[in-house]
Amino acid sequence: GIQVEQSPPDLILQEGANSTLRCNFSDSVNNLQWFHQNPWGQLINLFYIPSGTKQNGRLSATTVATERYSLLYISSSQTTDSGVYFCAVSQGAQKLVFGQGTRLTINP
């Protein structure tokens, strides 16, 4: 089945810094989503982005489907951005496959 790799596994930054999280996938996909799991465990959908670029406030995401990767950008990080970020992909009507996540820690 399709493999999803996220990097880096851990990232520690100071408040105000910018960050880039990467998601590589092993085969073509027609669905890609980014999620944030906050320190209390809640999973929130950030972007549905099978291709192209989207922005939502300080967060933006870009998926280059032909090269099989997606990037999540966080600008001017805040402590509330801490948590684990997951990328998940699917092919056709197939089930979502999750990466193992990037743990982001933003220190004040």
Place this chain on the structure above:
Amino acid sequence: NAGVTQTPKFQVLKTGQSMTLQCAQDMNHEYMSWYRQDPGMGLRLIHYSVGAGITDQGEVPNGYNVSRSTTEDFPLRLLSAAPSQTSVYFCASSYGKPGNIQYFGAGTRLSVL
């Protein structure tokens, strides 16, 4: 609009006990699924359903049972709990196919002693 509601939030079981984790959604979503999350392993799919009366196995179905008698509810049953089932369980739903935007419940933290 409550979204996806999971109960209970926490549960402790003894080995061999059975229990049901409840999941309900009020968004009229066709697709519902159960995941387990273990440290360092991301989320793994246990079972899923594409509509009432239809269920199928995911990546790690052994030891779990599901049913989908209504669009709203998708309970997960542990038949005979084992310590290996200690995990955090998430229910999710989406409109239409599984690749659409997924909405997650708050999770159930289960410990099996």
